[in-house]
Amino acid sequence: MGKLNIFEITFSNPQAVYYGGQLIQGHVTVELNDEIKMRGIRLHFDGGARVHWTERHSTGSGKSRRTVTRHYSSSETYFNHTLVLFGKGPGQKGDDPVLKAGRYTYPFSFQLPTGIPSSYESFTGRVRYSVGGVIDRPWKFDHTTRRAFTIVDPLDLNLEPMATQGASANDDKTLCCLCCKSGPISCMFKLDRLGYVPGEVIPITGEINNGSRRKMTSSFADIRMTVQYHARTKTRTRCNIVSKIWHGAIEPGDSDIWNGDHLPVPPLPPSGLRGCRIIDIKYTAVLNVVPSGLAFDLVVPIDIILGSIPLQRVAQQYGLPPPLPGTNAIPMQPSAPSNMGLPPPSYAECAFGKVNIREESDNEHTRGNMDYAPVYSYYNWNQHEANTFMPVTEQETE
Template sequence: MPQKGKSLDLIIDNNHQSDGYYCSGDVVSGHISLKISEATTVKAIKVLLKGYAQVSWMHKWSRCSEERKHLSLSKTLLASTGQDLILHSGMYVIPFELQLPQSPLVSSFSGKHGHVFYMVQAVLKTPFHENHRVCRELCILNPIDVNMPSLISPVSQTCKKMIGSWIFTSGPISLSVSIDRQGYCRGESIPICALIENLSSRLVVPKAVIYQIQTYMAKGKKKIIKQVVASASGNVVPSDCSSRWNGNALKIPPVSPSILNSDILKVEYLLAVIVQIPGAKNLEVLLPLVISTDGRSSHSFDTSIMDMSLLYPMFTLPDVAEAPPSYAEVVLEEQFEDHSPPAYQPQPDWLLDGPAYNQQFRLQPPPSYSEIYPNEH
């Protein structure tokens, strides 16, 4: 609380980055504004820079929580040296500079069960009184090099399943998907090559989804949150037909960047291409993504199908069955009337140029969540 006759404020320079964030090695500058109405004895004026990661959630009847300190810097701007330091009434403006460490920092983030936050704090110390403090939030981003060799190689995967059983088997459905690389920046579009072969007796519908996976870890337990940040649905693929897409794009919205360097909080992304099958479990291909903040890189698009396991370890989600769509969702009303399949369309435009989920983010996830409860230790 402000002390009588004193007013303390902290202003951070806003001319560092157009996006208002700081990275490792950057200098955080600004000034402390102190207004006093009468002569005051001051012990010290300091500026602090702190950063923490915290996670917390309820597990059965107990709370799981952890905290990590990621940053702690301090600088004394004004201090008494043996004698009382007396400031007369008036306005004092004290500039400051603090350099962030060169080592990588964990990006700022706010999620359902945890967050990573940084703050700059001004502290006024006076004799016989509680310290006067004022804080300002600082946004930190850890830039990820999406041009690393492990992130610029094409990846692909193929999966297949039979529909029905025994004498009622109607035929297989297969899905092959490839993308040109795994590392992308916000605002870039992911060119997807996919081939669906539907040799079953059912009508199927393709869908492309970008998932954000938040993983919170505390006391040997995990809490996982899965949510959709962008999606697009395609046209019906009739029985005994195939559809191919070459380079259709799904745009990445302005989501939080991947967080891979914290031991209690992770943010990861998956591209899922799904074939929705009425009356059966969906067929899907999951390809991991690493999303960085900004900057664009030029890559040639390779449509060749490669073995994903040679390039990147398989990322699997907890096996949660998804309810199949109803017949009315995949069959047009006219088709329902005459029971006739639609004409074959070799190049349906099923991937959108823009994000299906277009809410603006400020390093925060979308508001709706679907929770997954994996096997907990």
């Protein structure tokens, strides 16, 4: 058995969900089976965004032609703070203290800056927040531990002018059938509002007319999450279908009506990823028609807004009382008592699932759970499970 038995970080808020400007509090537990000489025990609070991807390019010609791998990246820092819990800070002189065998608890607190973006994790880019602990030992390997936490940007739909507005869109397409033009297929798509929060459903209203001589295999509605990653010299765009519902086939000459079908909104970060300059997020509701045979889908999109705080009139439809004068529609701080008799939202794991958050500075001895998924505000008014959405697939678009 080694000298170190326990080295872990515990947050006072068990959900580990915070908002910009809040105070993070908790404690570090250290349990030693034998004394350890050390420079000190430190905590490092880190928050920032990073974008990185590689592309293979061919250069030269003929026999001198070769393939090179180019890296595209950018990053930004929101905070970087070190707190000394015991002993000396980095670079401080003096004798190294010895911590005797036993169990120790060190409380900590850290004030988050305001205006920081929501947590976000993907293969190409991320916004990540964590607390790392180190037992700094002279001339020996350090003991390290790390714990991630989630930041949620309180994007209030009541402050977004477009959120309450409805929108409609339509398009048509003419297919070719045995070298002859067929009649058009047309699609009308309508939404009664544009602002939603995770846990709601989007009522899909639309009409599809198949004026062609070809069968339509199906129609479906989906939510698309379009993410732009900005490196220093290039931007990469990826589109994820995060929720989807289907209708069946449409025979030639027939129509199909979408009469308020429910398209669920899964746990996702708010639109825009406000506060982050290198990652942009946009959401679109789309009604699609799938022709049989060789033909592109007919696609009719409407941009929507995904927030963290729901529209007041929508919350009241689910039996929640109107807010008192001078208060928000929904209290957003997880640990704060409500002054309106309303509970804060629940929090659900991101639709993308867990990722491994091991950093380059970590090694196989770093303690802490390295499988992590951000969680987001989730208003389960429609009583569907947050973890029953379709698997998310990521596709690159030009």
